[in-house]
Amino acid sequence: MILGEASGITRKRLDKLDVSGRRQTDSSRLFSVAPMMDWTDRHCRVFHRLLTCNARLYTEMLTTGAIIHGARKRLLGFSDVEHPVALQLGGSRADDLAASARIGEDFGYDEINLNVGCPSDRVKDGRFGACLMAEPDLVAEGVDAMKRAVSIPVTVKCRIGIDDQDTESGLDIFARKVTAAGADALIIHARKAWLQGLSPKENRDVPPLDYDRVYRLKASLRDLPVVVNGGIGEISEAKQHLAHVDGVMLGRAAYQEPWRLLQVDPELFGEAARHTTMKRALEAMMPYIEDQLSGGVRLHSITRHFVGAFHGVPGARAFRRHLAENGVKDGAGLGVLRAAIALVDETMALSSEACPQA
Numbered sequence: 001m002i003l004g005e006a007s008g009i010t011r012k013r014l015d016k017l018d019v020s021g022r023r024q025t026d027s028s029r030l031f032s033v034a035p036m037m038d039w040t041d042r043h044c045r046v047f048h049r050l051l052t053c054n055a056r057l058y059t060e061m062l063t064t065g066a067i068i069h070g071a072r073k074r075l076l077g078f079s080d081v082e083h084p085v086a087l088q089l090g091g092s093r094a095d096d097l098a099a100s101a102r103i104g105e106d107f108g109y110d111e112i113n114l115n116v117g118c119p120s121d122r123v124k125d126g127r128f129g130a131c132l133m134a135e136p137d138l139v140a141e142g143v144d145a146m147k148r149a150v151s152i153p154v155t156v157k158c159r160i161g162i163d164d165q166d167t168e169s170g171l172d173i174f175a176r177k178v179t180a181a182g183a184d185a186l187i188i189h190a191r192k193a194w195l196q197g198l199s200p201k202e203n204r205d206v207p208p209l210d211y212d213r214v215y216r217l218k219a220s221l222r223d224l225p226v227v228v229n230g231g232i233g234e235i236s237e238a239k240q241h242l243a244h245v246d247g248v249m250l251g252r253a254a255y256q257e258p259w260r261l262l263q264v265d266p267e268l269f270g271e272a273a274r275h276t277t278m279k280r281a282l283e284a285m286m287p288y289i290e291d292q293l294s295g296g297v298r299l300h301s302i303t304r305h306f307v308g309a310f311h312g313v314p315g316a317r318a319f320r321r322h323l324a325e326n327g328v329k330d331g332a333g334l335g336v337l338r339a340a341i342a343l344v345d346e347t348m349a350l351s352s353e354a355c356p357q358a
Contacts, residue, residue, distance in 0.1 A: 028056070043292070058085070068096060099149070139177070157188075160210055175224070190214050
């Protein structure tokens, strides 16, 4: 079923998706896909689940105000196959965070994650996101309130610091306070966020990466799961980080080149990939798309997440163009996607050894 009755798809229909839906244990944080605004919506997460059975998935950040006062079924509904899936919250008021976390748990999420890393002006003005790095006591208060409200894990995603903060003492103080409040894990983007002088876009690339700072924090907090995020583009890089931390979170690379996720299960978890090629994964996505279309969802709302599916494969440009030109049309259906897939070189797409992108 769709939890929260977001679209009315039945469990029987969802079982046609060739995915495992297997839950991980709470401590299994080896690999995850980052929460990304306007990207990791429920359609994207179903797609990513077809590419890896084991990755932990995250929602886009949802503010406590939206959850408490908004259309919850639309905002929070998700497909049962997405597990394990975490709800990321944006907010700073302890009572609102507790109420939102409780709502998320009731909807069936496996984890509640607090955003203390987003550097956008809108987030800063609302007193949540990266600006909260300067208020560790307030964050700790929120974590404590959420831990008291729910039985599922509560985690925090943050930066190594903001602006002129000292990344050694500042991050240590922040981490120890939220850990003392009960945080079950820290996910750390290994860059500072410069709230003064850099745009949100620049904050994703301009501040230098400092993975060693994350490693040092993990060494000092041995009992706390620490996940590193930021600038990681390949699964081979993830393996290197895992020698120092408990988990790796991939962001833009997972979204812009989703074929990389086909490598996650065999390379990191020692399990065969559910689908060996992108074409097979997209074919397995068809029943979900069909159900969503019947519920009034437009094709483009789903296929926009496929833009990088065949990056580097002959026919990829024609694939993208066909979806861009035809997927937005009224009444566009599965035929549009099938026609786009047919434009990709079949030989390359069926040879995972010759072309892992496919």
